Amino acid sequence: MSEVIAGKYLSVGTSLAIDANIRLDGGDLVVTDEAGGELSRAKIREAEISSRLGNVPRRIRFSDQSSFETEANDVVDEWFRSVGKSKGIVPTLEGKLRYVLPFTVVTILVTWTFVAYGLPALAGIAARNLPQDILDGAAESTLAFLDEIALEPTGLAQERRREIESLIRCTFPPKEALVYEVVFRRGDTLGANAFALPDGTIVFTDELVELLTSDEEILAVFAHELGHVAERHSLRQLLQDTSIAVLSYLVIGEATDTLQEALNALPAILMHDAYSREFESEADDYAIRLLREADISPQRLADALSRLSHEHGDEEGLKYLSSHPSSRERIRKAEEASQ
Amino acid sequence: MQIYIHKDGRKSGPFTLEQLREKVLQGSFTEEDYASHDHRTWVTIGEVPGYVPGIQSHQQHSDALDSESKGGDLSSVGASLDSQRKGLPSVPSTGKTIRNTTNVKKSKRHQLLFSGSGSEFFGIWIVNILLSIVTFGIYSAWAKVRTMNYFYGSTSLAFSSFAYVANPVAILKGRIIAFVFFLLYMLLSQVEPLLIIPLMLLIFFLAPVIIVRSLRFRMQNTEYRGLRFGFAGTTGESYGVFVGGLLLSYITAGILFPWFYMRQKQFFIGNVQFGGSQFLCMPRSGHFYACVGICFAMVFGAVLFFVLVAFAFEAITSVAGPLLTTLLPLCIYPMMGVVSAYWHANTTNHVITSSRLEDITFESRLTTGGLVGLWFINILLLVFTAGLATPWVMVRNARYRIGCTSVLADDLDSFVAEKVDTSSALGDELGEAFDIDLAI
Numbered sequence: 001m002s003e004v005i006a007g008k009y010l011s012v013g014t015s016l017a018i019d020a021n022i023r024l025d026g027g028d029l030v031v032t033d034e035a036g037g038e039l040s041r042a043k044i045r046e047a048e049i050s051s052r053l054g055n056v057p058r059r060i061r062f063s064d065q066s067s068f069e070t071e072a073n074d075v076v077d078e079w080f081r082s083v084g085k086s087k088g089i090v091p092t093l094e095g096k097l098r099y100v101l102p103f104t105v106v107t108i109l110v111t112w113t114f115v116a117y118g119l120p121a122l123a124g125i126a127a128r129n130l131p132q133d134i135l136d137g138a139a140e141s142t143l144a145f146l147d148e149i150a151l152e153p154t155g156l157a158q159e160r161r162r163e164i165e166s167l168i169r170c171t172f173p174p175k176e177a178l179v180y181e182v183v184f185r186r187g188d189t190l191g192a193n194a195f196a197l198p199d200g201t202i203v204f205t206d207e208l209v210e211l212l213t214s215d216e217e218i219l220a221v222f223a224h225e226l227g228h229v230a231e232r233h234s235l236r237q238l239l240q241d242t243s244i245a246v247l248s249y250l251v252i253g254e255a256t257d258t259l260q261e262a263l264n265a266l267p268a269i270l271m272h273d274a275y276s277r278e279f280e281s282e283a284d285d286y287a288i289r290l291l292r293e294a295d296i297s298p299q300r301l302a303d304a305l306s307r308l309s310h311e312h313g314d315e316e317g318l319k320y321l322s323s324h325p326s327s328r329e330r331i332r333k334a335e336e337a338s339q
Numbered sequence: 340m341q342i343y344i345h346k347d348g349r350k351s352g353p354f355t356l357e358q359l360r361e362k363v364l365q366g367s368f369t370e371e372d373y374a375s376h377d378h379r380t381w382v383t384i385g386e387v388p389g390y391v392p393g394i395q396s397h398q399q400h401s402d403a404l405d406s407e408s409k410g411g412d413l414s415s416v417g418a419s420l421d422s423q424r425k426g427l428p429s430v431p432s433t434g435k436t437i438r439n440t441t442n443v444k445k446s447k448r449h450q451l452l453f454s455g456s457g458s459e460f461f462g463i464w465i466v467n468i469l470l471s472i473v474t475f476g477i478y479s480a481w482a483k484v485r486t487m488n489y490f491y492g493s494t495s496l497a498f499s500s501f502a503y504v505a506n507p508v509a510i511l512k513g514r515i516i517a518f519v520f521f522l523l524y525m526l527l528s529q530v531e532p533l534l535i536i537p538l539m540l541l542i543f544f545l546a547p548v549i550i551v552r553s554l555r556f557r558m559q560n561t562e563y564r565g566l567r568f569g570f571a572g573t574t575g576e577s578y579g580v581f582v583g584g585l586l587l588s589y590i591t592a593g594i595l596f597p598w599f600y601m602r603q604k605q606f607f608i609g610n611v612q613f614g615g616s617q618f619l620c621m622p623r624s625g626h627f628y629a630c631v632g633i634c635f636a637m638v639f640g641a642v643l644f645f646v647l648v649a650f651a652f653e654a655i656t657s658v659a660g661p662l663l664t665t666l667l668p669l670c671i672y673p674m675m676g677v678v679s680a681y682w683h684a685n686t687t688n689h690v691i692t693s694s695r696l697e698d699i700t701f702e703s704r705l706t707t708g709g710l711v712g713l714w715f716i717n718i719l720l721l722v723f724t725a726g727l728a729t730p731w732v733m734v735r736n737a738r739y740r741i742g743c744t745s746v747l748a749d750d751l752d753s754f755v756a757e758k759v760d761t762s763s764a765l766g767d768e769l770g771e772a773f774d775i776d777l778a779i
Contacts, residue, residue: 011565
């Protein structure tokens with residue numbers, strides 16, 4: 001004869017909850033009211049039990065849809081185990097510190113590994129397999145937008161522009177898989193700057209051309225920007241930022257109530273800079289490789305970088321530079337490569 | 340013996356019986372506040388075995404105590420409670436119970452209780468996350484059901500808890516659709532930014548359908564005492580409220596926005612069904628306009644205060660610039676917090692107290708200070724643990740909100756299930772595809 005446990009008998013079709021007791025009698029679950037009268041009798045094999053969740057009350061559901069609610073979790077688990085219905089692995093994992101602690105450590109490690117290595121790798125694979133022209137529309141509208149708010153038409157002499165363009169085309173002939181177009185604009189508030197759009201448009205500002213003293217430095221900056229295009233950094237950044245946003249929503253989204261929703265964006269903002277620093281150093285590596293192939297010393301990249309960092313100042317709040325790895329580190333890497 | 344007290348979402352204690360009696364006499368607690376020896380089984384203070392009511396006690400509970408105030412052992416609380424529940428039929432007369440609406444008995448105040456704990460939920464949460472990761476998100480649907488069930492199951496009203504009985508496969512389908520849609524949206528917005536506008540319009544015009552379907556899914560899978568909830572809102576009404584209301588408030592330059600907000604809440608709550616009964620939600624739009632007025636006054640007052648301080652500072656030191664430019668932005672976020680806490684507490688309280696289910700009424704006691712404190716600590720917890728405190732934050736939110744709600748009812752037993760309507764099976768299929776949580 002097994003234990004008798006107290007709970008509520010929930011009848012079918014009404015909100016009536018009757019104080020009742022339940023016991024296991026042979027293979028039958030017997031529900032009795034306070035006076036001992038039998039309310040229900042059903043085979044335990046045919047009854048269903050709600051999954052265990054901490055100490056949340058359990059529901060035993062009978063085949064006639066009536067149910068029994070009780071807080072005696074352990075007794076109920078024992079009964080159902082005796083007929084081969086164990087509570088399952090998940091509730092065991094959730095309820096024991098010896099599983100929860102390692103799970104926490106593993107989750108933190110897995111998350112960190114995924115964010116630092118897995119996601120960039122996956123985004124890289126996705127970027128290589130997505131159509132080449134997927135971001136062309138975005139590139140066009142980005143340039144149009146920048147022309148609208150920041151950039152002005154170039155003031156460079158046409159001969160100078162032709163000279164630079166033909167120099168670039170001679171040194172780094174466009175390949176079928178990597179088409180590029182060089183464009184000049186006056187940087188105005190952006191100052192000496194260069195940037196690449198995902199469709200292969202590479203923009204030089206007049207200020208940059210004037211700042212760099214040798215053509216080889218211009219070639220070095222171009223090679224760096226071409227690196228962004230070749231490695232499809234825009235698309236990868238987009239994929240990575242989006243994934244982080246989704247991930248942080250999945251993890252903390254349920255906890256952020258009303259005003260705290262702003263916190264959901266925090267991880268994506270923090271990771272955006274970390275990822276773009278990685279892309280900058282990848283583009284540097286690409287430039288160093290390209291320069292070597294063209295028999296130009298990577299020292300020219302170091303020169304261009306130090307001129308740029310001198311021009312903007314390391315503390316300059318300019319987005320272009322602030323997202324780059326510390327300039328000194330980048331310059332050192334390029335210098336080492338030139339030896 | 341240690342007794343803990345649960346009042347307005349906060350736990351205090353432990354107290355001895357004698358201290359408890361003093362607190363009640365002092366007015367810190369009433370005999371209708373809840374007491375427990377183990378944080379799990381809760382009874383009103385008046386029902387604690389061994390508790391001797393003070394002179395000020397005015398509630399009807401005192402009569403129930405006479406019979407069994409000898410024990411003094413709180414572990415017998417459950418048993419003593421059971422014997423209190425008199426007047427219930429001893430045999431369930433299935434489906435035959437008829438609601439006695441002419442009952443003149445005074446309503447009893449039932450405090451909604453939340454008994455979950457952050458540390459207990461942490462185990463569930465971390466297992467959910469790890470399993471979701473290793474199954475590439477597939478387990479997240481099961482995780483959702485477990486999470487919902489933990490919070491529903493930890494919430495009890497009159498010693499019965501709630502249950503969430505959704506099929507995880509339905510949620511998984513919804514999540515896959517939402518994920519694909521989201522990916523398409525993200526890619527499209529980058530590839531062809533112009534396509535965003537028709538896409539946004541599409542979402543705008545589909546939203547009322549999705550809202551109704553997801554509310555129906557949520558409610559139909561919520562159970563209390565073996566009886567399902569339901570949602571009666573129609574797609575047409577949803578279009579009227581969300582599309583019509585939004586357009587109207589734009590056309591009137593926001594003047595109708597408080598009304599629009601009120602209509603949303605009314606739509607969410609007034610369409611909830613429990614068994615065959617439906618909630619009635621009758622908030623007054625005047626209350627929402629008054630709240631908006633006070634919110635504006637708070638913002639205006641705060642800005643005025645800052646400007647005055649800055650002027651005064653300038654008069655003394657002749658440098659006002661830094662004060663205004665550095666201090667004001669720093670204060671905007673906390674100020675927004677206070678204003679939105681005020682708005683949230685007052686509108687929520689009003690909506691809940693102006694709702695009823697048959698002759699059951701509701702009470703909500705959220706306060707601006709309570710919400711500000713809750714949110715402030717939550718933000719600190721989340722930021723300083725890099726998100727690991729999420730389970731505690733979720734439990735804190737639930738405990739505060741649920742602890743501030745009570746139900747005034749003399750009879751919770753006589754709700755009867757409605758006949759199950761199977762004609763809308765196809766529609767529900769679509770509804771199940773979108774499992775979207777809406778804050779009500």
